[in-house]
Amino acid sequence: MVTPYRVSYWSIESVWIFYVLAALAVAVFVFGVISHVSVWSRGARRQGIGFSGQGIFNLFLDGLLGRRIFSGDVAAGTMHLLILWGFLGLFAGTVLISADYWVYHFLKGPVYIGYSICLEFFGLMLAIGLVWALIRRYLQRVTRLERRIEDLIVPVWLLVVVLSGFLVEGVRLSAQRPEWGGWSFIGHVISLFWSDPRGALSIYPYVWWSHAILSLGLVAAIPFCKLFHVLAAPLSIYMEDRPDLPMPAETVTGDEEVFSSRQMIFFDACTRCGRCVEVCPSAGAGEPFSPREFIAAVREDLLLRHHPLKGLDWFSRWSDPRKAEKPDLDPQKVWHCTTCRACLEVCPVYVATPKVIERARSRVVEDGTQVPLLLSQTLEKLYKYNNPWEASKKNRAKWSQDLEISDLTKTGEEDPLCYFVGCTTALDTRAQDLARSFARILKHAGVPFGTLGKNEPCCGDIARRVGEDGLFEEQMESCLALFGRNNIRRVVTSSPHCFHTFRNEYPTFQALRPPDEKVHFDVRHYTQVIGELVSEGSIRFEKRLNIKVTYHDPCYLGRHNRVYDEPRKVIRSIPGIELVEMSHNRANSLCCGGGGGRMWQQDLDSKIKMSEIRIREAAETGAEIVITACPLCLIMLEDARKTASLEDTLRVMDLNELVVMALGLRSEGGE
Ligand code: SF4
Ligand code: SF4
Incomplete structure (x- = not known):
């Protein structure tokens, strides 16, 4: 038997044209990447990347295994892994075949057979993942997914590249008929469509060039479309555990950017998956705010303002109208966020929207003209009192x-x-x-x-x-x-x-x-x-409280600081008490709407108050008391209890009040 191998550029003439096109594609790709990096380099605080063991761990779990994408949506996780691994596998295959051609010819015999089988599997995975992605978006119409033109073009383009790759292989196998062709099982099936090798040979160059042009075009397009997240997301995930250095107020001056380089990488890493919108209490209350759109608007604004071509006339003619049409960068939008961290908790690439919002607010406050009246009055009180x-x-x-x-x-x-x-x-x-x-x-x-x-x-x-x-x-x-x-x-x-x-x-x-x-x-x-006092026995509950309660996790205690168990432990240590959980609890708890300065703002066009959504969820558990551990939550939920007409059926208490009641000490509050 002849040793299995593959001849590169078999039956292709004028290969130099391919190299010219490849060089062009790479040049466009590199220019696109430089455009993004030049924006990152304008960040207010440039932080070195450095080595991080935790970063590598996160990269492995979140990047390669899709931990966060799987969480709460197994279908999305599986689909994404098929696409990611298929893409990476094919990319590695391209690198290997180039090394085989330019450096050392090792793809022969069993190694070549193994290589062919692997590539078939990776191509199949990518194709299945892409079809699944299109089905989810356009047939299942998953609510959080958008249906913009780019959302259609990018997966379809990738799919055409994969399928045309199989076609190239099928036509070549049909024309060459090698003994080992059956190992390339998909290409082999396609090759059966041509009974005459001469027919296959006659169309082979056309199929090959079409596939090559589509592939090179895709490479060139990566930095200019949502595919850029394949480069920015690993960086963003790797840097997640590094807190931004603070920016002392006196260091923020004039036109200097308020966002850090790290935050700018986050913006580019956003895949527009919409998970943040699903959990955002402001969006959930029907307010005209979406964290995804806000991040996208900031990203585009930065790219247009710091683009390497910004000095050119034609670029300004193209970019100026785009700068003007950015409703989501309206300075008023920054006041919707409660900084509850729910978006960051679910974001697969760790886009830290609450911090971004705080930075954006600092610029709005500095400017002074777009601060809501009630909030600016509160700030005056803070100064004065x-x-x-x-x-x-x-x-x-x-x-x-x-x-x-x-x-x-x-x-x-x-x-x-x-x-x-x-x-x-x-x-x-x-x-x-x-x-x-x-x-x-x-x-x-x-x-x-x-x-x-x-x-x-x-x-x-x-x-x-x-x-x-x-x-x-x-x-x-x-x-x-x-x-x-x-x-x-x-x-x-x-x-x-x-x-x-x-x-x-x-x-x-x-x-x-x-x-x-x-x-x-x-x-x-x-x-x-x-x-701690309960654990060490300094507090002992003797009195039975035969009541059913539910616990509301305050965002700044739970999500921001991971204190979930202690309050529950205290509640459970009270004899007779039944603790039932709301459907949103612990890390996916719902914000009451009081954080991030929202307590001191007027209503922001919500259809329903966030606190009312939360108190209704508490009432659905059948609990008689909703316990919380934050003065702001206490006030917001007390208020919501009245507006939701739940005064007769549900009480709101702070955990301290519950403990005092259980200890039989005197308490005035919580009724
Ligand atoms: S910010 Fe994160 S969660 Fe929101 S759309 Fe972008 S990637 Fe998805
Ligand atoms: S921090 Fe909370 S309120 Fe702010 S954008 Fe994220 S989910 Fe929405």
């Missing part, structure tokens, strides 16, 4: 009047436990019961603690979330100074928002300081402290 409730300093500690709580700014204790009450908990009459309940619990458990009394400042959460970075930094400085002066190293917060700001925002800003100027402190949320 150091809280959003327009309360004078002396009212800050009023909630604790009858509780005899130490004021740590006066006691001068060494390493005390500082209960950081937070603006809303200290000043809103409904939320104050959370503080009183927590203080009673600590006293009941014999835990020594104190507060900062009337000197407690705002932690800076609101300012940070709405992009008022200068104010945030002032508030952070005043908190850190107070902690430093009063030897505070252990902090417990009422609000997940203060908890998040202390835990995640302060360290990134402090990382920019010299070591001797840093103020170190540990922060916990009160649910963690109570959980």
